[in-house]
Amino acid sequence: MSLPIIEVSGLSVRYPLRRRPALQDLSFSVAQHETLLILGPSGCGKSTLALTLNGLIPHDIEAEVQGTINVAGVNVAAASVETLTRQVGVVFQDAEAQFCTLRVADEVAFGLENLGVPRSEMDGRIQQALRQVGLAEMAQRSLRRLSGGEKQRLALAAILAMKPAIIILDEPTANLDPAATAAFFRLIAPLRTEHTILIVEHKLDECIHLVDHVLVLTPEGALLAEGAPRAIFQREEAKLQEYGIWIPQVTEWALAMQRAGHPVDPLPLTLPEAAETVQQLRIPVQLPAHTSHQSVTAAVPLAVRIDGLRFTYPKADQPALHDVQLTVPEGSLFALLGPNGSGKSTLASHLIAIHPTVPGKVFVFGQDVSAQAGMTLARLTELVGYVFQNPEHQFVADTVYDELAYSLAVRKEPEEQIARRVSALLFDFHLETLSKANPFTLSQGQKRRLSVATMLAVGQKLLVLDEPTFGQDRRTTERMVARWRQLQQQGVTILFITHDMRLVLAVADAVAVLAAGRVIFHGVPAQLYEREDILQAAHLLPPPLYRLAKMTHPEPLTLIADATRGM
Amino acid sequence: MGLFSYYEEDSFLHRLNPSIKLLVIFLAVIILTLAPDPYTPGLFLLLTLLALWVVGRVPMRVILRSTWPLVLLTIPFFIFNTLYFDLGKVVQPHIWFHLGPWTVARESAIVGLALSLRILAFIACSLFFVTTTSPTDFALSLIQQAHVPYRFGYAILVAYRFIPLWTEELATIQAAHKVRGVGEHSGWRGMLQQFRRYAIPLLANAIRKSERVAIAMDSKAFGVTSQRTYYRELHICRRDYVFLAITLLTLLAIFYFLGNY
Numbered sequence: 001m002s003l004p005i006i007e008v009s010g011l012s013v014r015y016p017l018r019r020r021p022a023l024q025d026l027s028f029s030v031a032q033h034e035t036l037l038i039l040g041p042s043g044c045g046k047s048t049l050a051l052t053l054n055g056l057i058p059h060d061i062e063a064e065v066q067g068t069i070n071v072a073g074v075n076v077a078a079a080s081v082e083t084l085t086r087q088v089g090v091v092f093q094d095a096e097a098q099f100c101t102l103r104v105a106d107e108v109a110f111g112l113e114n115l116g117v118p119r120s121e122m123d124g125r126i127q128q129a130l131r132q133v134g135l136a137e138m139a140q141r142s143l144r145r146l147s148g149g150e151k152q153r154l155a156l157a158a159i160l161a162m163k164p165a166i167i168i169l170d171e172p173t174a175n176l177d178p179a180a181t182a183a184f185f186r187l188i189a190p191l192r193t194e195h196t197i198l199i200v201e202h203k204l205d206e207c208i209h210l211v212d213h214v215l216v217l218t219p220e221g222a223l224l225a226e227g228a229p230r231a232i233f234q235r236e237e238a239k240l241q242e243y244g245i246w247i248p249q250v251t252e253w254a255l256a257m258q259r260a261g262h263p264v265d266p267l268p269l270t271l272p273e274a275a276e277t278v279q280q281l282r283i284p285v286q287l288p289a290h291t292s293h294q295s296v297t298a299a300v301p302l303a304v305r306i307d308g309l310r311f312t313y314p315k316a317d318q319p320a321l322h323d324v325q326l327t328v329p330e331g332s333l334f335a336l337l338g339p340n341g342s343g344k345s346t347l348a349s350h351l352i353a354i355h356p357t358v359p360g361k362v363f364v365f366g367q368d369v370s371a372q373a374g375m376t377l378a379r380l381t382e383l384v385g386y387v388f389q390n391p392e393h394q395f396v397a398d399t400v401y402d403e404l405a406y407s408l409a410v411r412k413e414p415e416e417q418i419a420r421r422v423s424a425l426l427f428d429f430h431l432e433t434l435s436k437a438n439p440f441t442l443s444q445g446q447k448r449r450l451s452v453a454t455m456l457a458v459g460q461k462l463l464v465l466d467e468p469t470f471g472q473d474r475r476t477t478e479r480m481v482a483r484w485r486q487l488q489q490q491g492v493t494i495l496f497i498t499h500d501m502r503l504v505l506a507v508a509d510a511v512a513v514l515a516a517g518r519v520i521f522h523g524v525p526a527q528l529y530e531r532e533d534i535l536q537a538a539h540l541l542p543p544p545l546y547r548l549a550k551m552t553h554p555e556p557l558t559l560i561a562d563a564t565r566g567m
Numbered sequence: 568m569g570l571f572s573y574y575e576e577d578s579f580l581h582r583l584n585p586s587i588k589l590l591v592i593f594l595a596v597i598i599l600t601l602a603p604d605p606y607t608p609g610l611f612l613l614l615t616l617l618a619l620w621v622v623g624r625v626p627m628r629v630i631l632r633s634t635w636p637l638v639l640l641t642i643p644f645f646i647f648n649t650l651y652f653d654l655g656k657v658v659q660p661h662i663w664f665h666l667g668p669w670t671v672a673r674e675s676a677i678v679g680l681a682l683s684l685r686i687l688a689f690i691a692c693s694l695f696f697v698t699t700t701s702p703t704d705f706a707l708s709l710i711q712q713a714h715v716p717y718r719f720g721y722a723i724l725v726a727y728r729f730i731p732l733w734t735e736e737l738a739t740i741q742a743a744h745k746v747r748g749v750g751e752h753s754g755w756r757g758m759l760q761q762f763r764r765y766a767i768p769l770l771a772n773a774i775r776k777s778e779r780v781a782i783a784m785d786s787k788a789f790g791v792t793s794q795r796t797y798y799r800e801l802h803i804c805r806r807d808y809v810f811l812a813i814t815l816l817t818l819l820a821i822f823y824f825l826g827n828y
Contacts, residue, residue, distance in 0.1 A: 051782065051786075054786055056782060056785055056786060060782075060785050061782070080791065081785070081788070081791050082788060082791035082792060085785075085786060085787065085788035085791060086788070089786070089787075090783075090786045092779065092782075092783055092786075094776070094779055096732060096776070097776045097779035097780050097783065098779065098780065098783035099728065099780075099783075100721055100724060100725045100728070100780060100783075100784050101703060101724060101728075102701075102702060102703050102724065102727070102728060103703065105798070106703060106798065106799070109798030109799075110784075110787060110789075111787040111788060112796070112798065113795055113796050113797055113798055114787055114788035114789050114790070114791060114792065114795060115788050115791075115792065116792045116794040116795060116796050117796060118796060119796055119797065119798065119800070122796075122798050126798075143728070144731070158787065159787075162787065162788070349742065352746050354742045354745065354746070377745065377748070378748065381746060381747075381748050386746045388739065388742075388743045388746075390739075390768075390772075392768045392771060392772070393736075393739055393740045393743040393768055394743040394744070394746070394747055395767075395768065396744060396747050396749055396764055406747060406748070407747065407748050410748050410749075411748075440767065440768075440771060454747070
């Protein structure tokens with residue numbers, strides 16, 4: 001072990017007007033050129049830790065800080081922000097909200113300008129940083145024309161140009177599709193020889209191979225455990241599960257094998273390691289997949305039928321949807337996949353007639369959604385509930401109760417019936433104690449539950465969800481999936497837009513994949529994973545466990561249904 | 568982007584220093600305000616649009632798309648000013664016709680025309696500035712030439728970056744409320760309520776995003792040194808002086824020769 005570059009001892013951070021500290025009595029150290037993974041449930045203070053290490057807390061953001069932090073030999077409390085920002089660079093989650101210029105090269109230059117780097121050096125440093133992230137050809141491009149993945153690579157380049165000793169990645173891939181996530185972490189691998197890297201991340205499958213050391217925080221912001229990843233996952237599995245922290249899918253599989261009495265040692269973290277485990281055990285991988293054997297084309301009643309839908313946005317040159325054909329069987333859990341901008345949301349929003357449709361194209365439970373065919377919005381919103389990605393966008397009332405009562409009240413339902421329906425929804429969605437709260441003051445998970453509940457208030461039988469797992473930790477995702485299954489039993493059809501392949505493997509009965517406004521695949525998940533061409537076109541990767549099964553079984557797989565360990 | 572936005576091109580007008588452009592526009596506006604005749608603003612208007620089209624290489628359709636709604640708006644302005652001009656000040660008005668209580672004379676029409684053309688000339692000036700000035704150059708020039716504090720210059724840039732994002736978000740909120748069954752509201756109370764419903768999520772997100780931008784900027788050492796350097800340095804060079812001289816001389820010449828006509 002080389003010398004520690006970060007030494008934290010007894011660190012507590014408390015924001016003004018908060019009773020509970022965000023971080024409590026943290027002590028740890030990070031060796032130079034080590035890669036540290038920071039794990040913890042939502043709201044455990046991971047981002048606070050990042051901002052404490054680069055000195056923004058308390059130099060810039062007011063907070064009460066106790067304990068000492070040494071970064072690259074300087075005491076953070078005594079050092080200037082200038083010294084600290086030269087040592088520590090941070091890539092944030094929200095790509096839109098970390099840029100302040102309009103062009104790629106200008107954005108990389110921004111940090112250099114702030115540090116007062118001579119102008120003559122800038123071009124070289126900008127070019128080098130852009131080359132490192134594969135954006136050298138795009139130096140003059142407008143930021144608006146970058147994809148999500150390119151934006152995060154640019155955010156990384158802007159930090160690399162400043163040559164910090166320490167790079168903190170604060171959930172950098174939260175908004176990225178699977179292929180872009182993998183591409184981002186491929187850039188990190190070669191940086192480890194020059195930099196000390198701290199990663200805050202939920203998607204461990206994609207980054208665990210980079211990690212030397214793991215730090216686990218409790219929901220209260222205290223240290224639960226630290227150590228090598230293998231030891232942490234072995235020792236702390238129960239706690240991690242309790243806190244809703246994801247662990248690599250193959251590791252989860254191996255731990256299940258151990259529980260079943262198989263000797264698994266060492267515990268695999270990555271796909272190649274797991275493949276070796278499979279070889280040693282000589283037991284085929286059973287996929288914890290939820291599989292449906294129903295064919296999507298079978299003659300079952302349909303919740304959705306889309307027949308040759310074309311759509312072009314006003315002023316756009318290219319159609320957003322080309323002759324889309326799609327059927328969603330009644331009572332199914334249906335996943336809509338595809339890269340960002342492929343038309344998923346556009347397609348889904350046609351189910352609720354956000355865009356005008358000509359008759360004969362889109363049918364929900366056999367009824368044409370087109371206004372020209374006589375469908376009213378009031379009638380359609382009784383058939384379809386549509387949950388937007390950001391729950392706040394849908395809130396229209398001042399209390400949780402009124403929010404749930406809203407759709408019933410506009411339908412002039414009798415008062416006591418509204419009261420009965422609302423209390424049932426409050427109970428079903430665990431919002432009983434919050435009925436008088438303002439929707440905007442809820443936690444992210446509560447907001448999401450509320451937005452789903454409002455969309456079921458008038459007895460909608462089709463629920464459309466736009467990226468329902470976005471930004472959710474494992475526990476909230478698991479609870480959400482359990483609720484979906486309940487709803488499914490009550491006869492609700494659920495169509496969800498997602499990038500999350502683990503979720504698809506765990507719950508989807510059927511999937512459709514969109515690319516550039518066309519449906520390029522429509523079938524069951526197991527067939528999709530066999531189609532390399534489709535996955536590539538849609539920027540998708542099969543879930544790790546599926547890839548493991550595939551690596552160890554060359555023949556086409558039969559999935560074994562096992563809904564008990566769904567996720 | 569919609570009307571009145573930057574048109575990317577690499578022309579003489581685009582390369583001019585934004586601060587000089589602002590100065591020229593400021594001086595032009597003063598001269599136009601002092602000129603009482605319709606010829607000075609009229610000819611200046613034509614020349615500005617022509618320069619934008621020929622020298623600035625901004626396509627005519629872009630120019631017209633941005634200007635025609637405003638041209639329409641100046642028509643009632645013209646009529647109003649013509650009808651309500653106080654003819655008592657004129658010694659011997661050339662009366663054209665009577666329209667109910669109003670008298671329309673040559674003199675009142677000329678004043679109405681002068682005022683309308685002046686407004687259109689101002690609009691042409693802003694169109695000229697906005698279409699030929701990249702927002703980045705504008706902010707940099709404010710900092711480097713006009714010596715505006717650089718924090719303020721970057722605030723402009725960040726605001727500019729966020730405008731299209733807010734437009735998109737507003738459209739999403741409108742769609743989301745439609746799905747909730749919120750109808751269009753009529754009457755000022757309904758409008759007010761609707762405004763409140765849109766404003767809360769928009770503001771909540773705006774505050775959140777601006778905090779994040781501020782943190783991200785500060786994390787990249789924004790404002791830590793007094794010797795900030797600039798990747799792109801803008802200068803005032805010969806073409807800027809040439810532009811300044813040509814524009815002002817032309818305008819003064821028009822005023823001198825036609826203004827007293």
